[in-house]
Amino acid sequence: MSTIIDRPRVYDNVQGARALAALVVVAYHLGVLPFGQCGVDIFFVISGFIMSLVAPGEGRDFLRKRLIRILPLYWLSTIGVYIIATIRPHWLNTTTADAIYLVKSLLFIPYVKDNGHWGPLNLNGWTLEYELLFYLVIAVAISVVRPRFATAVAAAALALYSLLNALVKPSNLIVDYLGQPFLLEFCLGVLAYWTVQLARVERISRWFWLVSAVASLAAMPAYFMLYGAPSGFMRTAVYGVPAFAFITSLIAMETGGWSTRSRLVARLGAASYAIYLLHPYVVGFLRKVLTMQTNLNSWNGAATVFIVIAVVCAASDVCHRRIEKPVLAWLNRWFGRREPLGVTIR
Numbered sequence: 001m002s003t004i005i006d007r008p009r010v011y012d013n014v015q016g017a018r019a020l021a022a023l024v025v026v027a028y029h030l031g032v033l034p035f036g037q038c039g040v041d042i043f044f045v046i047s048g049f050i051m052s053l054v055a056p057g058e059g060r061d062f063l064r065k066r067l068i069r070i071l072p073l074y075w076l077s078t079i080g081v082y083i084i085a086t087i088r089p090h091w092l093n094t095t096t097a098d099a100i101y102l103v104k105s106l107l108f109i110p111y112v113k114d115n116g117h118w119g120p121l122n123l124n125g126w127t128l129e130y131e132l133l134f135y136l137v138i139a140v141a142i143s144v145v146r147p148r149f150a151t152a153v154a155a156a157a158l159a160l161y162s163l164l165n166a167l168v169k170p171s172n173l174i175v176d177y178l179g180q181p182f183l184l185e186f187c188l189g190v191l192a193y194w195t196v197q198l199a200r201v202e203r204i205s206r207w208f209w210l211v212s213a214v215a216s217l218a219a220m221p222a223y224f225m226l227y228g229a230p231s232g233f234m235r236t237a238v239y240g241v242p243a244f245a246f247i248t249s250l251i252a253m254e255t256g257g258w259s260t261r262s263r264l265v266a267r268l269g270a271a272s273y274a275i276y277l278l279h280p281y282v283v284g285f286l287r288k289v290l291t292m293q294t295n296l297n298s299w300n301g302a303a304t305v306f307i308v309i310a311v312v313c314a315a316s317d318v319c320h321r322r323i324e325k326p327v328l329a330w331l332n333r334w335f336g337r338r339e340p341l342g343v344t345i346r
Contacts (some may be wrong), residue, residue, distance in 0.1 A: 012259040015146060016270025022272040024314055025124075030294045032305055035224035040127055041185055041239035043276070049133060052151040055138060057162050059147045063139035068335060070273075072327045073319075076129060077277045078105050084281070091288055097120060097219045108132050110114045110177050118177055123280045133178055134158065134186045135234015152194070155187035166233070188236075188244035192251070201252035209252040216245035267316035268313060271320035278319060279312045284310065305331045 021042040028036025050200070055062055082105075085097035094115040102110045105120035108129050112118055119126045137157055141150040165179025195201070201209070219242040223230065230238050251283055253259065261264075286292045286308055295301035 018272040020270035022275040029034035038220040045243040048186040052193035056148040155190040157182040184241040206256040209249040213249035272277040274316035306320040
C-alpha cells in the first residue's frame with residue numbers, strides 16, 4: 001500500500017485549494033460572493049490535513065516551526081493596522097487604536113471590541129486564535145504519543161472540547177468562544193489525511209474524484225442559495241463536511257497523477273496567507289481613498305471587482321516574496337534548520 005508520508009510535502013492541488021479559499025474570502029468581503037465565508041472552512045480543513053502531514057517529521061520542533069510560520073506576517077500586519085488606526089482612523093471602519101487591544105491581538109488573547117464583536121485588530125486574525133489552539137494541543141500530544149498520531153489525538157481532544165462546550169455552555173466567555181464548532185473542521189482535515197493514508201484512494205478512478213471535488217464544492221453555495229448562511233454545527237455540516245470531501249478528492253486526484261501545474265495557481269497558493277491577512281486593508285484603501293465601488297450590477301462594477309482582486313493578489317504576492325519569505329528564512333536560520341516555505345496553511 002502506498003502512503004502519503006513518503007510523498008512530497010507540497011501538494012499542487014492543496015496549493016490550488018488554498019488559493020481558491022483565499023480568493024473566495026476576498027470576494028465575500030467585496031460583497032460579490034455572499035457564501036464566501038466557506039473559504040474559512042476550507043482553510044481549517046486544509047490546516048488539519050497539512051498539520052497531520054508535517055507533524056511526524058517535525059516532532060518536538062513542531063510548535064516552534066508553526067510559530068515561526070504564522071507570527072511574523074500576523075504581527076507586522078497587526079502593528080500596521082494599529083498605526084493606521086492611530087494616524088488615519090477614518091480609513092478604517094470600527095477598529096480602535098487601543099494599546100490593550102494591540103497587546104491582546106499580538107498574544108492571541110480573544111476580546112470583544114467596542115462594536116460588540118469578537119476579533120483582534122487584524123480583522124481576519126480571529127481564525128489564527130483557533131489555529132494556535134490547534135497547534136498547542138498538537139504540541140502537547142506530541143509529548144505524549146508518537147508524532148504520527150499527535151494530530152489524531154489533538155482532533156479527538158478538540159472535538160470533545162467543542163461538544164462539551166455546546167452542552168455545558170461555560171460561563172467564561174473566552175472558553176466558550178474558543179470552543180466553537182470551527183474546531184471540528186480541523187478534525188475533518190485530520191480525517192482527510194488518514195482517509196488518503198489508509199484507503200488506497202489511488203485505486204479509485206480519477207474521474208470519480210473529479211466529480212466528487214466538483215460536487216462537494218458546489219454543495220456549499222447550493223445550501224446557501226436554498227437556506228441562507230449557516231452557523232454553529234450546521235455550518236460545520238454544510239461547509240466543513242463538503243470541504244473535507246473537496247480536499248480529500250483533490251489529494252486523491254494528485255496521488256493518481258492529476259494535479260494543477262499552473263505557476264499562477266502555485267504563486268497564489270504560496271501567497272494565500274498574505275492574501276488572507278492583508279486583503280481587507282487593500283480593499284479598504286481602494287474603496288475609501290480611491291473611492292472604487294465594487295459590484296456585479298454593471299460592467300464597470302464587474303471590471304472594478306476584477307481590478308481590485310488583481311491588485312490584492314499582486315500586492316500579496318509582493319509581500320510574500322519580498323517580506324514574508326525573507327523574514328521566515330532569517331528566522332529559520334536563527335532558530336533552527338530551514339524548512340520549505342509555502343508548506344503550511346498559516
